[in-house]
Amino acid sequence: MTPYATVDEAAEYIDESVLDSQAWDEALQNQRQKALNMATRAIDKLNFLGDKNDDDQEHQFPRGDDTVVPDEVKFACIEEALLLLDGKDPEQEAESLRIGAQGYGSARVTYDTDTPPAHIRSGIMSVKAWGYLLPFIRDIGQIDINRA
DSSP states (O other): OOOSSOHHHHHHHHHHHOSOOHHHHHSOHHHHHHHHHHHHHHHHTSOBSSOBSSTTOSSSOSBTTOOSOOHHHHHHHHHHHHHHHTTOOHHHHHHHTTOOEEEETTEEEEOOTTSOOHHHHTTOOOHHHHHHHGGGBOOTTOOOOOOO
């Protein structure tokens, strides 16, 4: 599998743009690759605007007349991979949405479990990644009708 961002591209982005890169720095090369692959698969599950550039291409991007993957999609892939390397587990995150309240002593926090954040519902854990991807995502209220 070829992820949206290569390990080298991720290293450059992280070196220039990420303040806390400990998870990336401590990860082995194959762990970095796996995290980027997992992030790419999560991104490819989303419903994007337009059509693939080529029906036979491996991933959802490039789209339309584009011939390259937009930087924002690469950045989203890297941000999502960083969370995976930092120990965030998509299954655990989805499960934690079911927790309604937590407390310690007299301090208590209540969560609205009826409306989990859109990025979590969509399988993207990173808010930063979601921000990069949002301009490319089809409006969930939009219906495309094609004449056969």
